[in-house]
Amino acid sequence: PRRTPRRSPAGAAPAMNCRAEVLEVSVEGRQVEEAMLAVLHTVLLHRSTGKFHYKKEGTYSIGTVGTQDVDCDFIDFAYVRVSSEELDRALRKAVGEFKDALRNSGSDGMGQISLEFYQKKKSRWPFSDECIPWELWTIKVNVVNLANEQERQICREKVGEKLCEKIINIVEVMNRHEYLPKMPTQSEVDNVFDTSLKDVQPYLYKISYQITDSLGTSVTTTMRRLIKDTLAL
Amino acid sequence: AMDTDLSSQDRKDLDKFIKFFALKTVQVIVQARLGEKICTRSSSSPTGSDWFNLAIKDIPEVTHEAKKALAGQLPAVGRSMCVEISLKTSEGDSMELEIWCLEMNEKCDKEIKVSYTVYNRLSLLLKSLLAITRVTPAYRLSRKQGHEYVILYRIYFGEVQLSGLGEGFQTVRVGTVGTPVGTITLSCAYRINLAFMSTRQFERTPPIMGIIIDHFVDRPYPSSSPMHPCNYRAGEDNGAVYPSVEDSQEVCTTSFSTSPPSQCVFTVTKAHFQTPPPVVTDTLKVPVMGLAFSHQLSSSRLSYQPAALGVGSADIGYPVLFAGGLNAAHPHQLIGPGKEGGVPPIPSQPAHGTQADQERMCTPLDGVHYSAATPSSSEDTETVSNSSEGKCGSPHDLLETIFIRKVGAFVNKPINQVTMANLDIPFAMFAPKNVELEDNDPMVNPPDSPETESPLQGSLHSEGSSGSSTGNTHDDFVMIDFKPAFSKDDILPMDLGTFYREFQNPPQLSSLSIDIGAQSMAEDLDSLPEKLAVHEKNVKEFDAFVETLQ
Numbered sequence: 001p002r003r004t005p006r007r008s009p010a011g012a013a014p015a016m017n018c019r020a021e022v023l024e025v026s027v028e029g030r031q032v033e034e035a036m037l038a039v040l041h042t043v044l045l046h047r048s049t050g051k052f053h054y055k056k057e058g059t060y061s062i063g064t065v066g067t068q069d070v071d072c073d074f075i076d077f078a079y080v081r082v083s084s085e086e087l088d089r090a091l092r093k094a095v096g097e098f099k100d101a102l103r104n105s106g107s108d109g110m111g112q113i114s115l116e117f118y119q120k121k122k123s124r125w126p127f128s129d130e131c132i133p134w135e136l137w138t139i140k141v142n143v144v145n146l147a148n149e150q151e152r153q154i155c156r157e158k159v160g161e162k163l164c165e166k167i168i169n170i171v172e173v174m175n176r177h178e179y180l181p182k183m184p185t186q187s188e189v190d191n192v193f194d195t196s197l198k199d200v201q202p203y204l205y206k207i208s209y210q211i212t213d214s215l216g217t218s219v220t221t222t223m224r225r226l227i228k229d230t231l232a233l
Numbered sequence: 234a235m236d237t238d239l240s241s242q243d244r245k246d247l248d249k250f251i252k253f254f255a256l257k258t259v260q261v262i263v264q265a266r267l268g269e270k271i272c273t274r275s276s277s278s279p280t281g282s283d284w285f286n287l288a289i290k291d292i293p294e295v296t297h298e299a300k301k302a303l304a305g306q307l308p309a310v311g312r313s314m315c316v317e318i319s320l321k322t323s324e325g326d327s328m329e330l331e332i333w334c335l336e337m338n339e340k341c342d343k344e345i346k347v348s349y350t351v352y353n354r355l356s357l358l359l360k361s362l363l364a365i366t367r368v369t370p371a372y373r374l375s376r377k378q379g380h381e382y383v384i385l386y387r388i389y390f391g392e393v394q395l396s397g398l399g400e401g402f403q404t405v406r407v408g409t410v411g412t413p414v415g416t417i418t419l420s421c422a423y424r425i426n427l428a429f430m431s432t433r434q435f436e437r438t439p440p441i442m443g444i445i446i447d448h449f450v451d452r453p454y455p456s457s458s459p460m461h462p463c464n465y466r467a468g469e470d471n472g473a474v475y476p477s478v479e480d481s482q483e484v485c486t487t488s489f490s491t492s493p494p495s496q497c498v499f500t501v502t503k504a505h506f507q508t509p510p511p512v513v514t515d516t517l518k519v520p521v522m523g524l525a526f527s528h529q530l531s532s533s534r535l536s537y538q539p540a541a542l543g544v545g546s547a548d549i550g551y552p553v554l555f556a557g558g559l560n561a562a563h564p565h566q567l568i569g570p571g572k573e574g575g576v577p578p579i580p581s582q583p584a585h586g587t588q589a590d591q592e593r594m595c596t597p598l599d600g601v602h603y604s605a606a607t608p609s610s611s612e613d614t615e616t617v618s619n620s621s622e623g624k625c626g627s628p629h630d631l632l633e634t635i636f637i638r639k640v641g642a643f644v645n646k647p648i649n650q651v652t653m654a655n656l657d658i659p660f661a662m663f664a665p666k667n668v669e670l671e672d673n674d675p676m677v678n679p680p681d682s683p684e685t686e687s688p689l690q691g692s693l694h695s696e697g698s699s700g701s702s703t704g705n706t707h708d709d710f711v712m713i714d715f716k717p718a719f720s721k722d723d724i725l726p727m728d729l730g731t732f733y734r735e736f737q738n739p740p741q742l743s744s745l746s747i748d749i750g751a752q753s754m755a756e757d758l759d760s761l762p763e764k765l766a767v768h769e770k771n772v773k774e775f776d777a778f779v780e781t782l783q
Contacts, residue, residue, distance in 0.1 A: 042364050045360050045363070045364065046357060046360050046361065046364075049286065050275070050276075050277070050279070050286045051277040053278075053279060061279035062279060062286045063275070063276055063277040063278060063279050063286070064275060064276040064279070064283040064286055064287065064288045065275050065286060065287055065288065066272070066273035066274040066275040066276070066287075066288035067271070067272075067273060067287070067288070067360075067363055068270070068271065068272035068273065069270035069271050069272065069367070071270070076373070078270075078367050078372065078376075079364070079367055080363045080364055080367055082275065083272065083273060083274055083275045083288075084275055163368075164368035164369075167364050167365065167367075167368045168365065168368060168405055170364070171361040171364055171365055171407065171408065172406070174357060174361060174408070175357075175358075175361065175406070175407075175408035175409060177354060183349075198277060199275040199276070199277050200275050200277075
């Protein structure tokens with residue numbers, strides 16, 4: 001993945017050490033959802049742990065993360081995701097919105113979806129908490145239209161191969177063992193992890209997307225927040 | 234590497250982590266090649282038995298094999314743990330697909346915290362392994378195994394042997410974790426000739442009639458590392474044979490996991506991998522791919538890959554000479570001269586042959602077989618084409634071969650090379666007529682050998698492991714003589730598979746070919762007036778007949 005200059009979502013404080021990775025895919029309309037889910041789930045697989053259970057004296061134990069294989073219907077591809085229905089639902093919701101926005105935009109079918117991991121930094125009253133991103137994944141999507149079944153067949157395979165490359169890229173980045181937030185104490189855990197799910201614990205994340213017109217500039221900037229946390233006002 | 238700085242507790246922990254990491258690595262790889270979707274549940278309550286906080290089931294047989302291969306040692310410099318994944322067809326041909334290597338190098342990270350950072354990074358590395366095992370070409374192949382081929386695994390410890398992967402193999406790095414005693418590296422080297430062989434080829438050929446080849450004989454050599462099928466059904470008879478890994482000494486005890494062990498639920502669901510419909514535009518490509526692949530297979534059948542006499546006491550010799558499936562069964566047998574028709578004598582290998590020596594051994598032999606298989610290959614034995622077709626002739630040669638029909642998997646027989654004498658068998662008129670070179674093709678005339686592994690060997694599951702090997706090697710191979718339909722074996726001994734392949738693709742009907750069609754149409758038209766006259770003459774009879782129907 002290429003490194004681009006870090007983009008901060010509007011309103012967030014500029015962060016140190018936020019690494020940004022960009023992935024690009026060209027897919028057919030009906031492949032958008034599966035391709036996005038494959039990438040997002042692969043990233044979240046690496047960025048989720050088991051649930052923490054704190055005990056006295058600051059020690060904690062970690063629950064177990066299960067995994068499962070997912071086969072794509074429109075792409076010759078399979079991927080592994082964390083076994084958590086809540087997480088899967090949340091991702092599907094975001095990706096579904098992205099896909100609808102792409103379809104309705106009337107543009108060439110270009111857009112991007114971003115997955116940002118952040119930490120919360122508590123501020124004193126009257127200031128609200130800051131969200132400080134530490135890792136940003138952006139997937140640029142280009143939707144193509146195909147004329148016939150033959151082309152679709154080739155596209156199934158090609159996109160499958162491309163996704164294999166993306167997974168390898170993601171794993172490369174993960175393997176760099178670069179900055180990760182420190183393991184938090186019990187009082188700090190909600191500033192680092194999303195503790196709302198019952199079976200796994202991903203790092204705090206938010207998903208947003210943008211649809212671009214053919215000139216590459218952002219015409220409709222639609223920012224959707226998926227998980228509770230927020231812009232500082 | 235100086236490890237005096239490491240406390241003894243840390244050292245013990247680190248060794249335990251590495252050991253269980255190695256075992257879990259093997260589990261993930263083998264389970265990813267079972268051909269089934271894997272699903273394990275997350276559990277929010279901590280358990281003591283889920284190493285690295287991941288729910289990875291332990292198949293007892295696999296753990297047993299891994300422990301056997303490791304023999305109490307840990308990966309160290311020059312001593313890598315390798316999991317080899319190979320494919321074996323129903324005819325007994327096999328081919329290495331991937332080698333997964335868990336290695337250790339000397340680069341130490343003294344500062345790193347063992348019980349915390351190393352452990353978590355090992356966990357992350359296992360997650361990466363889960364992801365990467367689904368993106369190499371062998372994954373899709375393994376999802377489709379069962380009819381024409383199966384996927385096997387073999388674990389060995391020592392020097393990494395990549396020579397069986399063919400030319401142009403690629404590597405992907407899964408990840409690394411630094412520790413105070415060295416850096417752990419996990420990577421995969423995989424054959425890419427396979428990438429040319431679209432898995433669609435397997436979908437087009439229906440299963441071999443009535444014979445599902447899914448059982449593999451264990452090689453009962455005491456110090457060997459036998460191949461095992463990945464196609465394992467969890468929960469069947471093997472459960473009792475091997476000690477579960479969850480015995481008391483093996484429980485994962487880390488500083489943050491303190492609750493008693495609890496159940497790890499493992500469910501395996503079968504799913505049909507999406508099979509894309511055949512694509513017409515690729516007909517030119519497919520036979521070439523098929524040819525490319527089967528050339529590779531032919532070459533692996535007749536070329537000699539010298540024994541990898543590994544370092545150390547776990548002698549994992551691995552000669553893989555295949556000729557008509559003969560020695561696929563005995564990966565540890567060195568084939569001397571005279572045993573295989575057409576194979577040049579092989580000089581004995583020094584105990585620690587270098588990689589360079591082995592490569593030099595291979596090259597002169599590669600050219601040998603081409604004359605048997607392809608008319609135009611004699612010019613091109615030395616050239617290695619740039620594409621990953623590797624040892625095949627140049628693509629031009631391949632395209633010139635006239636493919637009138639599609640070949641089934643692993644059958645590389647341009648139509649003018651298949652022989653069928655004038656046989657007194659049904660459908661003989663459909664059989665292609667040319668007689669060249671049939672005798673050289675081991676598919677049609679399998680070499681005589683009573684020791685071969687018969688495709689109709691015992692069952693997959695129970696014999697799949699070393700625990701149940703029988704003493705006498707000859708007893709393992711039982712030739713079963715059967716008479717397939719339509720075969721008259723006094724004329725041409727033919728096994729059912731060969732028959733099926735031959736008659737699966739009959740030549741086009743002559744009436745459908747353009748010239749003849751045009752001709753006969755003209756004849757038809759000419760004969761119409763006559764026919765009409767005849768019908769008119771008999772019109773009364775026809776009418777009477779019609780009356781009887783009403």
